[in-house]
Amino acid sequence: MCSNFYPKDGTTGCTLEAKDFTALLPRFHKLNAEVLGVSEDSSQSHCDFIAEHELKLVLLSDPDHKVMEQYGAWVVSSFGSLTYGRAIRTTMIIDPAGIIRHYMPEVMPQGHAGRVLEKLEALQSLQ
Template structure:
């Protein structure tokens, strides 16, 4: 399966959030939404990434944007991760990989010569009309949140 392409409608989804609510993408029409797909709670790279998005949460909000993190981890893991690092963005649980696969961010990865299936660290910017405007692989974790904030600010 290939990653979702810019210009296509974002698939609607409903996922459980770390605050006990359910997040439905279509309920956020009228605002840009940044979907931050990350592999695993409380790992080095994911912690750096979520801390950077949290540090910029007020700036995203000032632009009218909603930012959520999505991983295959369960809600309980998200709650522990959020509390440990005082994260400021909602974390959504997709243990069945339904949303992750719908956006095409599950696939073959390689680490130290080992090939395996996993989540490909990617952020997707959905505009206020529900169209995918940007799909950005986080090849460099540091600075990825700032790159996504710039993409939000560049929206017409």
């Protein structure tokens, strides 16, 4: 499984990344891997995002950031006296036993899906 945490539905980088993962999804499936996208957006936002861009991904809503916090994809930042939380674009490759086999923090969206696929192929070739 590839868990892909991302900041916001419909933004430029997140849209590019989601479309790339959708295009490569058949290759992920051939490797018996599912791609899950996780953000703080609502289920309705995910449905709209999927429909607008014809995405084939499973998108999960984490409005209270609990999952993102557990996986290090939600950070608290500050600007002067202002403190706020934000999602950081992070991907993990998780094996069937639930073990994180590869962690990719603060990734760049362009070409990311391809890099994840390459890493998954490399990990599976070691087994």
